[in-house]
Amino acid sequence: MSIALIVGVGDGLSASLARQLAARGHHLVLAARETDKLADLEAETGATTATCDAADPAAVSRLFEQVDGIDDDLAVAIYNPSARVRGPLVDLDPAEVRRALDVTAYGAFLVAQAAARRMLAQGHGTILFTGASAGVKGFARSAPFAMGKFALRGLAQSMARELHPQNVHVGHVVIDGAIRNPGRSEPADKPDSMLDPDAIAKTYLALIDQHRSAWSWEIELRPFVERF
Numbered sequence: 001m002s003i004a005l006i007v008g009v010g011d012g013l014s015a016s017l018a019r020q021l022a023a024r025g026h027h028l029v030l031a032a033r034e035t036d037k038l039a040d041l042e043a044e045t046g047a048t049t050a051t052c053d054a055a056d057p058a059a060v061s062r063l064f065e066q067v068d069g070i071d072d073d074l075a076v077a078i079y080n081p082s083a084r085v086r087g088p089l090v091d092l093d094p095a096e097v098r099r100a101l102d103v104t105a106y107g108a109f110l111v112a113q114a115a116a117r118r119m120l121a122q123g124h125g126t127i128l129f130t131g132a133s134a135g136v137k138g139f140a141r142s143a144p145f146a147m148g149k150f151a152l153r154g155l156a157q158s159m160a161r162e163l164h165p166q167n168v169h170v171g172h173v174v175i176d177g178a179i180r181n182p183g184r185s186e187p188a189d190k191p192d193s194m195l196d197p198d199a200i201a202k203t204y205l206a207l208i209d210q211h212r213s214a215w216s217w218e219i220e221l222r223p224f225v226e227r228f
Helices: 013-023 036-045 057-068 094-122 143-166 197-209
Strands: 003-007 027-032 048-051 074-079 125-132 168-175 218-221
Touching: 003 013, 003 057, 003 094, 013 027, 013 036, 013 074, 013 197, 027 036, 027 057, 036 048, 048 057, 057 094, 074 094, 094 125, 094 143, 094 168, 125 143, 125 197, 143 168, 143 218, 168 197, 197 218
Parallel strands: 003 027, 003 074, 027 048, 074 125, 125 168, 168 218
Antiparallel strands: none
């Protein structure tokens, strides 16, 4: 039963990923800054939970020590966290911007580096990043989010070019639109105008399943009504 690690777990996309990966028989490790909220998902999936601030190198090291304590290969690592700071450029707090970049991009590097070390040693694995349309186009009054997501996309592309020839699959999923979750859904007269987290998760699993003769490094997902 190989290990699937999800970093940045809540009640939306990451919960859908957890359920679908558990259904495949993976030993789940679910990491979040606050794990109390994961109790129901932990019970449902049989997951191991871990407290982790992904932007803290020491915390990421402890997380992977916990992963190493499970007697199996790390087959999948998924990085979800991001942080937004909105407002006019001239009014942004530099400390808040730095923290946003740490969560969205630096944390992704730390987790991906640790996962890659293990996957290279075992000879296989898949690392997936949850991106956003802000990683391919910057929006007004949202510079920090664009900075972090552009960096995330660059990390994924560089890793794919380096690691694909070494049999480690790296993928970046551009989420272009709002994701439905228990606290947010589309209007009744606009069905499917938000992304269904279960449908997104199925695409992640399709990436994991890709044959290495035809790997994707990036895929874009958006509702049928979204303009692009």
